Amino acid sequence: MPTNQYQQLLARFDPVGLNRYGITADDLQCIERYIHILQSGLNETVWDEAVQIGGPYGASILIHEIVEIRTLQQIGIDPYRYTQKELARVLADHLSAHVVAIYEEHLYLQDVLLRQYGCHFEVATLVKANRADDTDLNYLLESDIGVFLLEQDRVEEAKTYLEQLRQGRV
């Protein structure tokens, strides 16, 4: 994709999220490259989905990826020098990068839902509602980031709001 197209692509996403995490056109290019390494060969990728959905929900996907990339870089890992298999091993060995990314992604979603719908959900509730299985929730709950509250009785409500966000309904 030509460089100026990444600039145009930025307009598809929530500017609040982009500004908060300092996501630039160069970062979009990095995210696409990173996902290409990780997910080539799959029938769908999270990059394609982020671009297709756009808005705040698409921005939450970008935030996850850029936080993961930056966290790896902060500990001296250049994710672009690895093959798919090697990068999967690196991520497994540095699970904290993924966990921090989950946390920041859902911290942002927490703020968006509060701004757009006036609803507050705990981060763990949003992770449970936003993932099709409990893998990421378990990584988060078992991490050292903190103690999280899961509002089990509000997960379905959170799912409804997240779906509205995906559909771009306010």
Place this chain on the structure above:
Amino acid sequence: MTRIRKLQRKGGDGAWHSDAYAVETHNGQITLRYSLAWEYLGGRYNQMIQEQGLSLEQLEQVLAGDCLRWLPVETLETDDEDTIQALDRECHVPQPATALTGQRADRHAQTEVITLEAHIISGRLQLNAPLTSPIRVQGAHIYLEDGRQLQIALASDPMPESQPG
């Protein structure tokens, strides 16, 4: 015995490698365990497999492609926990989550007793946990580390009187 099936993906260099596998748990449910390269897409396939009640032999119905190939079903003699740990290492899946077998939490269970203080304030139960405790409480709720909650309800009925012997 554990039945499993590995999923291989063709990388950019043309080499096939395993970065996910499906395992049949005791109750016959199939769970896909995947490396972090899959991001949240792994969970989506997991949900599809479980909602459609697919067996290990039917996984091509939800997950197939030119760069994906399922290996034949394998029956392993080792127990679940050892099998999962070995396959996790091979497929670069981070440490097993407690949700799959429930055994990991038991194995590492702390034996130290955590004392919660209970107060009744204006007729409501208020629990307090020590600041250093991994348990978080709020009102009458105890939040467990795995995300579940315990709620302690106060009973207002008097205890039945003991029968004279």
